[in-house]
Amino acid sequence: MKDKSAPAIPRTEPIQSATFSNPVNAEIRRAAATGIYDIRGGGAKRRVPHFDDLLFLGASISRYPLEGYREKCDTRVTLGTRFAKNPIKLDIPVTIAGMSFGALSSPAKEALGRGASAAGTSTTTGDGGMTEEERGHSTKLVYQYLPSRYGMNPTDLRRADAIEIVVGQGAKPGGGGMLLGQKISDRVAGMRNLPKGIDQRSACRHPDWTGPDDLEIKILEIREITGWKVPIYVKIGGTRPYYDTTLAVKAGADVVVLDGMQGGTAATQDVFIENVGLPTLACIRPAVQALQDLGLHREVQLIVSGGIRTGADVAKAIALGADAVAIGTAALVALGDNDPKWEAEYQKLGTTTGAYDDWHEGRDPAGITTQDPELMARFDPIEGGRRLRNYLKVLTLEAQTIARACGHNHLHNLEPEDLCALTMEAAAMARVPLAGTDWYPGKAGF
Amino acid sequence: MQTFDLEVRGLRALNETLHAQAGNTNQTVWEVINAKGSHAIAVGLDAPIEVNVKGSTGYYCAGMNSQATVHVHGSAGPGVAENMMSGTVIIEGDASQYAGATGHGGLLVIKGNASSRCGISMKGIDIVVHGNIGHMSAFMAQSGNLVVLGNAGDALGDSLYEARLFVRGSVKSLGADCIEKEMRPEHIEILRDLLERADADARPEEFKRYGSARKLYNFDVDNAAAY
Numbered sequence: 001m002k003d004k005s006a007p008a009i010p011r012t013e014p015i016q017s018a019t020f021s022n023p024v025n026a027e028i029r030r031a032a033a034t035g036i037y038d039i040r041g042g043g044a045k046r047r048v049p050h051f052d053d054l055l056f057l058g059a060s061i062s063r064y065p066l067e068g069y070r071e072k073c074d075t076r077v078t079l080g081t082r083f084a085k086n087p088i089k090l091d092i093p094v095t096i097a098g099m100s101f102g103a104l105s106s107p108a109k110e111a112l113g114r115g116a117s118a119a120g121t122s123t124t125t126g127d128g129g130m131t132e133e134e135r136g137h138s139t140k141l142v143y144q145y146l147p148s149r150y151g152m153n154p155t156d157l158r159r160a161d162a163i164e165i166v167v168g169q170g171a172k173p174g175g176g177g178m179l180l181g182q183k184i185s186d187r188v189a190g191m192r193n194l195p196k197g198i199d200q201r202s203a204c205r206h207p208d209w210t211g212p213d214d215l216e217i218k219i220l221e222i223r224e225i226t227g228w229k230v231p232i233y234v235k236i237g238g239t240r241p242y243y244d245t246t247l248a249v250k251a252g253a254d255v256v257v258l259d260g261m262q263g264g265t266a267a268t269q270d271v272f273i274e275n276v277g278l279p280t281l282a283c284i285r286p287a288v289q290a291l292q293d294l295g296l297h298r299e300v301q302l303i304v305s306g307g308i309r310t311g312a313d314v315a316k317a318i319a320l321g322a323d324a325v326a327i328g329t330a331a332l333v334a335l336g337d338n339d340p341k342w343e344a345e346y347q348k349l350g351t352t353t354g355a356y357d358d359w360h361e362g363r364d365p366a367g368i369t370t371q372d373p374e375l376m377a378r379f380d381p382i383e384g385g386r387r388l389r390n391y392l393k394v395l396t397l398e399a400q401t402i403a404r405a406c407g408h409n410h411l412h413n414l415e416p417e418d419l420c421a422l423t424m425e426a427a428a429m430a431r432v433p434l435a436g437t438d439w440y441p442g443k444a445g446f
Numbered sequence: 447m448q449t450f451d452l453e454v455r456g457l458r459a460l461n462e463t464l465h466a467q468a469g470n471t472n473q474t475v476w477e478v479i480n481a482k483g484s485h486a487i488a489v490g491l492d493a494p495i496e497v498n499v500k501g502s503t504g505y506y507c508a509g510m511n512s513q514a515t516v517h518v519h520g521s522a523g524p525g526v527a528e529n530m531m532s533g534t535v536i537i538e539g540d541a542s543q544y545a546g547a548t549g550h551g552g553l554l555v556i557k558g559n560a561s562s563r564c565g566i567s568m569k570g571i572d573i574v575v576h577g578n579i580g581h582m583s584a585f586m587a588q589s590g591n592l593v594v595l596g597n598a599g600d601a602l603g604d605s606l607y608e609a610r611l612f613v614r615g616s617v618k619s620l621g622a623d624c625i626e627k628e629m630r631p632e633h634i635e636i637l638r639d640l641l642e643r644a645d646a647d648a649r650p651e652e653f654k655r656y657g658s659a660r661k662l663y664n665f666d667v668d669n670a671a672a673y
């Protein structure tokens with residue numbers, strides 16, 4: 001018989017497994033129920049070393065700052081100076097990354113053009129071709145040349161301000177894409193020469209060239225078609241940035257676009273997004289090193305993308321050697337993606353503000369990543385363009401603030417010596433000293 | 447006829463000169479000599495002119511062609527007539543990989559053989575090959591017609607969409623979701639017209655038609671083994 005007066009035996013507190021966490025177990029249950037991997041949009045959500053792990057040192061006795069409200073800090077950048085007759089001249093070093101019509105609604109593409117143009121920068125097409133809305137509202141439009149060649153034609157090629165040959169992207173380097181049937185409207189289907197409603201695969205590699213020697217000839221062909229007028233970018237996903245940058249430059253690129261794993265995609269497998277590729281921070285210095293080893297740093301420009309959110313991120317990327325950055329996810333958020341005002345509808349979709357990433361399903365409450373006419377009607381491209389312009393201006397002002405504090409009268413004068421790292425990992429990746437030391441992993445002398 | 451010596455005047459001058467020809471040009475016939483396997487010959491043309499290339503060409507001859515007729519009196523390197531929009535491209539010899547890749551329109555005639563990936567991702571172009579074609583031809587082909595008087599290599603029409611494939615000879619193997627289909631009267635007529643335009647000595651009735659089974663059009667996990 002149990003002695004009721006005996007003290008209770010302390011129980012072990014329930015402990016959740018760090019390995020089999022609730023989200024991990026939920027994914028196992030989802031996989032077991034459906035038999036299919038999870039597909040989503042966006043970039044890597046896992047914590048990786050990032051620009052947050054870097055700090056600027058600022059000026060003091062050894063360097064003196066510029067007056068924030070009086071002394072000029074230039075932000076202009078020219079892209080494509082190597083071979084193109086007409087390089088792109090931008091007022092700010094923040095561009096809009098390629099996002100397709102199909103993945104985005106046409107009003108959203110229009111808003112990107114409006115906002116970018118008002119801020120004095122470029123926007124970029126995406127898989128599926130060039131729409132009149134984005135051409136008409138984009139002062140500077142970069143035309144992506146993708147493996148699928150959906151919508152590719154010489155007329156649009158010639159009315160582009162630059163051409164970006166997409167080899168890979170940070171969210172899924174080595175992978176293709178899939179635009180699911182529910183987003184294939186009549187217009188999207190027509191532009192892609194495919195029936196309405198079927199899943200449209202985007203190939204993972206180009207159909208008519210393989211390897212850097214072929215790429216060189218492909219670039220020659222595009223230059224001949226466009227009369228050597230416009231810059232040719234080569235976009236790579238962050239995997240082997242030193243070698244890929246070297247090969248892109250060898251093939252004749254005017255500009256290298258380097259996209260880290262935090263860079264978004266319209267849709268791919270979650271396992272791909274979270275487990276393939278390098279963090280943006282780890283990509284920049286090897287790419288810059290490649291350009292320096294070739295004697296072409298600043299002659300071949302470097303655009304970095306993947307997780308740029310603030311003017312500090314812009315400044316840090318440039319300090320590490322980039323000439324400009326590109327934003328995608330942040331631009332969508334500026335337009336109204338994942339806005340709390342749609343929380344009730346996010347809840348109905350089984351998600352919440354800030355976490356909504358099922359862009360491929362075409363049910364975006366904000367009307368941005370959809371082709372549903374009713375949802376699209378919620379989005380005002382004029383207001384969206386205004387919001388994007390404001391955001392781009394803030395990014396620029398923030399980056400200028402930091403540059404002046406470091407004593408620079410142009411954003412491009414920022415340099416690695418302006419930075420330190422808060423963690424060993426960030427120090428190793430960015431090749432800047434751990435805060436309070438003059439050492440970083442890999443540096444000789446210790 | 448205008449004669450252009452590529453060796454003397456160079457590629458940039460050739461394409462610049464051909465691009466300058468408008469629809470009402472009276473310089474409608476051009477001859478390019480000393481091609482010597484050069485890349486990107488006569489790319490991006492957009493006028494109803496005729497360009498005769500003497501000798502073989504390198505990569506991407508007649509790439510993105512519109513309206514023009516480009517006639518290669520030799521063989522063509524990879525990607526001939528890639529992304530062609532309209533017009534006609536004729537290769538007297540053989541063609542290397544990716545012939546007619548992603549082409550949207552026009553007619554590509556190859557009087558010899560074509561290598562692998564002929565018609566890859568084609569989007570409306572018509573291709574007639576008098577000889578054989580290599581493996582993975584018409585991979586992800588979206589629309590248009592591929593006609594082969596000879597034999598086809600492995601994995602013909604893998605992941606095919608709505609393109610029509612006509613083969614007179616043998617097919618080593620069919621790719622995922624590609625099946626033989628009934629040759630209906632409308633297909634005979636399409637084929638007859640293409641054979642005539644391609645100056646091909648064959649009867650439509652000798653061909654078999656291949657197309658998409660359309661089982662992979664929407665992702666289904668039960669089809670995962672096919673991918």
